[in-house]
Amino acid sequence: MGKPTGFLEFERKVGINDSINERITHYKEFHNLLPESEQIKQGARCMDCGIPFCKSGLLINGMASGCPLNNLIPEFNDLIYKENWDLALQRLLKTNPFPEFTGRVCPAPCESACTVSINSPAVSIKENERYIIDKAFKDGKIKADPPKYKNNKKVAVIGSGPSGLACSYLLNKLGYFVDVYEREDRIGGLLMYGIPNMKLDKEVVNRRVDILKNEGINFLTNTDICKDNQLKENVLKDYDAIVLATGATKPRDLNVPGRKLKGIEFAVDYLKENTRSLLNKKNSDNFISCKNKNVLIIGGGDTGTDCVATAIRQGCKSVIQLEITNPLPKKRLIDNPWPEWSKTLKVDYGQKECIELFGYDPRRYCTSIKEFIGDEKDSVKSAITIKVEWIEDRDGRTTFKEIPNSEELIDVDIVLLAMGFLGTEEYISNSFNLDLDNRGNIKADYKEFKTNKDKVFTCGDARRGQSLVVWAIKEGLEAAIAVNRYATDPPSG
Numbered sequence: 001m002g003k004p005t006g007f008l009e010f011e012r013k014v015g016i017n018d019s020i021n022e023r024i025t026h027y028k029e030f031h032n033l034l035p036e037s038e039q040i041k042q043g044a045r046c047m048d049c050g051i052p053f054c055k056s057g058l059l060i061n062g063m064a065s066g067c068p069l070n071n072l073i074p075e076f077n078d079l080i081y082k083e084n085w086d087l088a089l090q091r092l093l094k095t096n097p098f099p100e101f102t103g104r105v106c107p108a109p110c111e112s113a114c115t116v117s118i119n120s121p122a123v124s125i126k127e128n129e130r131y132i133i134d135k136a137f138k139d140g141k142i143k144a145d146p147p148k149y150k151n152n153k154k155v156a157v158i159g160s161g162p163s164g165l166a167c168s169y170l171l172n173k174l175g176y177f178v179d180v181y182e183r184e185d186r187i188g189g190l191l192m193y194g195i196p197n198m199k200l201d202k203e204v205v206n207r208r209v210d211i212l213k214n215e216g217i218n219f220l221t222n223t224d225i226c227k228d229n230q231l232k233e234n235v236l237k238d239y240d241a242i243v244l245a246t247g248a249t250k251p252r253d254l255n256v257p258g259r260k261l262k263g264i265e266f267a268v269d270y271l272k273e274n275t276r277s278l279l280n281k282k283n284s285d286n287f288i289s290c291k292n293k294n295v296l297i298i299g300g301g302d303t304g305t306d307c308v309a310t311a312i313r314q315g316c317k318s319v320i321q322l323e324i325t326n327p328l329p330k331k332r333l334i335d336n337p338w339p340e341w342s343k344t345l346k347v348d349y350g351q352k353e354c355i356e357l358f359g360y361d362p363r364r365y366c367t368s369i370k371e372f373i374g375d376e377k378d379s380v381k382s383a384i385t386i387k388v389e390w391i392e393d394r395d396g397r398t399t400f401k402e403i404p405n406s407e408e409l410i411d412v413d414i415v416l417l418a419m420g421f422l423g424t425e426e427y428i429s430n431s432f433n434l435d436l437d438n439r440g441n442i443k444a445d446y447k448e449f450k451t452n453k454d455k456v457f458t459c460g461d462a463r464r465g466q467s468l469v470v471w472a473i474k475e476g477l478e479a480a481i482a483v484n485r486y487a488t489d490p491p492s493g
Contacts, residue, residue: 003081006044012121013038017349020356024312027197027278029104039131043080045123046073049115053339054125056113057474063341066113068474069102071095073110073125080128089136092129097169098208098473100137101162101191103130104200106470113339137207144214151175153487156239158225161189162469163460164245165208166476167483168217174484178217179239183224186279189247190461190469193272196306198313199349202279226431241455241483244442245476246428248461252419254298258372263380267299267307267418274310290316294411296383297321299418300363307416308350308362319354320410321362322369324400326390366390366400370407372415383412421466432456441465449479450486457483 003009015033017023023030034042054073056066067073072091079088092099103126114122136142153176157168160182168178186192188205213219225232226246235242251266253259270288277283290311297307300323311319328345336343347361354362370384387406392398423440435443435452442458444450449457459479460472 003044004048006041006081007047007116007120007123010041010045012045012124013042014124014127020353023198024309024353024357027313029198029201031104033127033131033134036135039128040081040083042124043077043128045116046077046081047116049074051115053113053115054110054123056339058339060340064109064468064471065339065341067110068468068470069095071110071129076132077123077125077128080132085132085135085139086141088132089141092132096129096473097166097477098162099129099133100204100208101200102470102473103127103133104204105195106468109341109468109470112342117342118338142211144211146215147173147175149175150177153177153240154179154238155241155243155483155487156181156225156235157243157245159189159245159247159460159462160187160219161194161245161247161460161472162191163247163462163472163476163479164189164243165191165212166473167243167245167459167480168476169212169215170477170480171483172212172215172217174480176240176484176487180217180219181223181225181235182219182221183227185221185276187219187221189245190472193275194268194303196271196310197275197278198309199306202275226428229431232431236455239455240487241457243449243479243483244428244432244434244451244456244458244462245460245472245479246424246462248421248423248441248466250422250425250440251417252422254369254417254419256369256371258374258380261372261374261380262378263413264372264415265417267297267303267416270416271303271306271310274314288414290314290319290414292317293413295319296410296412296415297362297418298369298415299323299420300325300365301418301420302348303420304416304418305348305350307418309353311414311416312350312353312357317413318358319362320364320412321351322367322385323363323365324368324388325365327363327365368400368402372412380412380415383410383415384408385410421461423465424462428462434458439465447478447482449475449482457486 018030052074053066057068057070058065076088076091108126110125111122155176157164157180160180168180172178187209191205273284273286277287295311295316297304366388370386372380373382375381385408387403388400390398390400432453437443442462444458459475
């Protein structure tokens with residue numbers, strides 16, 4: 001697809017980011033798209049590869065290879081090259097209802113599986129996707145399209161993150177009356193409060209939510225069904241099906257001396273309240289400021305990176321990010337062949353900003369926490385770190401051990417725990433008496449999405465555990481199909 005020789009003629013290009021010194025002064029999106037003439041060339045780089053692994057969505061060694069949504073990537077790349085933007089939009093929306101989200105925050109497993117990437121920079125698939133949808137919004141091509149009929153059946157979707165929105169979107173298209181219940185004050189879940197504004201502007205989320213409202217979906221905020229037993233019973237009685245799309249929101253904690261000191265916070269709470277304060281244009285009651293403070297972030301994933309970038313925008317004095325694992329290699333290793341997800345070291349936006357501002361990469365690998373030390377007011381003032389090494393046992397399992405005499409005392413004023421999540425919050429599963437799997441997620445088979453409770457389904461991170469936005473959308477769409485199958489042919493008795 002595209003121009004057959006395009007990948008030989010044109011270099012990979014992506015849009016230019018705003019300068020670091022400028023962008024750290026605000027929370028606006030800072031990535032700029034290419035001019036249209038250049039984006040057309042990027043579509044031309046998609047080669048006629050025969051078997052497009054980019055759209056496969058395979059799981060290889062537990063990680064996605066290619067697009068989980070099975071986006072018709074070669075087709076929309078070809079249509080970009082041919083400047084047929086309307087048909088490119090149709091092809092994109094055929095599989096992905098929210099490309100404005102994935103085009104901004106997806107890590108692009110499609111590009112790791114791109115055939116061009118075997119020996120050259122991959123086709124800029126993610127950027128092409130975002131360009132199509134952003135251009136469509138700019139040109140007024142994205143409008144509400146309410147369903148033409150209703151089947152008089154009602155579904156309650158609990159949670160309005162990417163999975164809940166995808167599920168409600170398709171159920172509404174299938175003719176169901178859909179009510180979406182959200183415990184927060186705004187719709188969007190992870191999209192609203194879990195991802196900083198500079199990565200995903202909240203107006204982009206609100207714009208999509210407004211379309212869904214105009215298509216007939218009813219949203220109810222500040223409503224936590226799982227904490228209101230009477231409301232829960234009413235929901236069980238009044239709806240034909242319930243979908244729990246509540247996410248994997250139980251943060252992993254750290255069990256070391258001094259953990260209860262003031263100033264040690266979960267990263268998810270820090271990011272949420274910063275965004276809430278930004279949107280309300282005043283600091284929330286739970287706002288956490290890193291201004292003029294030494295910040296320690298424990299965890300090396302996307303959430304940790306978001307904390308680095310947010311702390312810098314708040315005016316922190318210094319920032320250190322601890323990661324207990326070894327650093328990834330700079331290039332693919334022989335045991336990580338194409339088209340597997342490329343497990344290579346990346347310097348993300350937060351680290352780049354730290355390097356520019358402070359002159360160092362904030363990440364310290366193979367480092368763990370031994371203890372936190374407090375001051376006379378029981379606030380954290382320092383942390384003792386220790387180096388670790390990873391060892392493979394006879395069964396091939398890797399464990400770590402502390403390296404003697406490698407302790408280091410560092411000054412800290414704020415500690416942010418960004419060590420991932422341990423499944424759904426207990427009160428949610430307990431409210432419906434749901435079975436859990438061995439990882440703390442709500443138990444339900446893939447493709448069926450049915451829990452052990454009649455009429456109750458689950459999808460997204462609540463079912464599969466902490467994962468990608470693109471997987472959440474995928475599961476939301478498939479859960480809607482499962483609900484429709486159940487509602488049109490309910491079990492007898």
